[in-house]
Amino acid sequence: MLGQVFKKPQKRSVFHDNIFKEIEELGLKSIGIVAFISFFVGGVVAIQTGLNVDNPWIPKYLIGFATKRSIILEFAPTFMSVILAGKVGSYITSSMGTMRVTEQIDALEVMGVNTLNYLILPKIIATVFFYPFIVTLAMILGIFGGWVAGEITGLFTADNYIEGIRLDFKPYLVQYALTKTMVFAFLIATIPSYYGYYVEGGSLEVGKASTKAVVWTSVVIIIFNYFLTQMLLG
Amino acid sequence: MIEVKNIYKSFGENEVLKGVSATFEKGNTSLIIGTSGSGKTVFIKCLLGLFIPDKGDILYDGRSYVAMSTREKRLLRQEMGMVFQGGALFDSETVEDNIMFPLKMFTEQSKEEMLERVNFVLKRVRLENVNQKYPAELSGGMQKRVAIARAIVMNPKYLFCDEPNSGLDPKTATIIDNLIQEITDEYQMITVINTHDMNSVMEIGEKIIFLKNGVKEWEGSDKTIFKTDNKSVTNFVYSSNLFRKVREVYNK
Known part of the structure; x- marks a missing residue:
């Protein structure tokens, strides 16, 4: 399957158009949910850390530090990827599965189109190169959500929080998070595409394939997360 | 043969x-x-x-x-051209884009030339003023005619x-x-x-x-x-x- 996917596109202009369409469908249309979840989860992480740091000997700036680390290392790349696996994965499987059962993929094949390349490669490129931006946005909004939570609850001051964010900032950790994101993005594009492309039957089977695709993409992301963390940080 | x-x-x-x-x-x-x-x-x-x-x-x-x-x-x-039982038209694309697809994919024609060819085959299957409609907006017979138009647009x-x-x-x-x-x-x-x-x-x-x-x-x-x-x-x-x-x- 991947051999055909990574063949040279048959028509460059059509391929470029498809990449932009996929960036819109799989990326831009996910920004709203990513922003919403990141902001609130960032706030919750900061509040919970604040509530648990009640020892007067522990400096308050650690709340900002812990929030930053949790968001950059795990929440933004992994948690967001699992959410995107649900939203985007089900979209990819159901749209491609519907094309399969209504013979639209056969129609493309009969025209002489390399359907694996035409349908899947733009999705891979769109996700692998666009999701790092989405995850960066999730990082920024998550940290911002933590700051807003501190302002509202009074658990910590803005100065403490910003000090914690600046403390021991390692650019490599952002690089690690974005590397993980690119691997997860590849999984989000390919696993649901596989389930959609090879579905057989009717609408019920398309629904079942969507569920399977989301479950397996999430499971594989979690497993890859473990090994990537060991490889890149261990 | x-x-x-x-x-x-x-x-x-x-x-x-x-x-x-x-x-x-x-x-x-x-x-x-x-x-x-x-x-x-x-x-x-x-x-x-x-x-x-x-x-x-x-x-x-x-x-x-x-x-x-x-x-x-x-x-x-x-x-080859193929007319599938259910039409197999791309349902998220207009009639014009459906028929134009093989031309975009396999020819170097300009947009005007492609449009001219699309209108010609649509006329050939006796359909007019449907260019901007989506397949779901057409009757079964019209969908079949669009499928035929798409199948013959490349002169198979x-x-x-x-x-x-x-x-x-x-x-x-x-x-x-x-x-x-x-x-x-x-x-x-x-x-x-x-x-x-x-x-x-x-x-x-x-x-x-x-x-x-x-x-x-x-x-x-x-x-x-x-x-x-x-x-x-x-x-x-x-x-x-x-x-x-x-x-x-x-x-x-």
Whole structure:
């Protein structure tokens, strides 16, 4: 399957158009949910850390530090990827599965189109190169959500929080998070595409394939997360 | 010419095609008829290359389709047009984009040239002012005509149709049949149609192949099908009340 996917596109202009369409469908249309979840989860992480740091000997700036680390290392790349696996994965499987059962993929094949390349490669490129931006946005909004939570609850001051964010900032950790994101993005594009492309039957089977695709993409992301963390940080 | 040489196709234990041979000539409309499950769809999908026969060969103008590389198959497919049973139109694209798709993908024509060609084929299938409509906004007959327009937009040498009349009223079905026949004559294509519609047999059955349980049981034309003494064919032809009544009246 991947051999055909990574063949040279048959028509460059059509391929470029498809990449932009996929960036819109799989990326831009996910920004709203990513922003919403990141902001609130960032706030919750900061509040919970604040509530648990009640020892007067522990400096308050650690709340900002812990929030930053949790968001950059795990929440933004992994948690967001699992959410995107649900939203985007089900979209990819159901749209491609519907094309399969209504013979639209056969129609493309009969025209002489390399359907694996035409349908899947733009999705891979769109996700692998666009999701790092989405995850960066999730990082920024998550940290911002933590700051807003501190302002509202009074658990910590803005100065403490910003000090914690600046403390021991390692650019490599952002690089690690974005590397993980690119691997997860590849999984989000390919696993649901596989389930959609090879579905057989009717609408019920398309629904079942969507569920399977989301479950397996999430499971594989979690497993890859473990090994990537060991490889890149261990 | 398309030559089908003794093809077999199985799915697991189920042997669907059992040594079918046939030839299809330029400028002719050939019908593959038979009851449901007789292997018609598998046969046409073998011709298209969507299924690879387990045994036997399919020759397109002497070139073996089975032995071709994936790239050669894709090039040959650009000479084919296919009208699927359900139309298989891209439902998120307008009629214009549906028909323009093969031109965008395989030609270097300008937007104006492509649009001119799209309008020409739409006119050819007697559809106008539907360019910006989506397939869901069209009737079944109109969708079939758009599918035909998309199939012929690249001037194919080979046209395949899977049950082009299914779900259509008899009048629209006849219009579609005649349209396919006209286009076949005009562009001197090789047209192969899968059908179980006896009206189509009477309208455009220049050559008819009857499949039963994956075997070619009979071959003839609309002139000979009503005279044959092949029991399977007569059972099929006279399975409808209408044809039985016509026969009774004719015999009286």
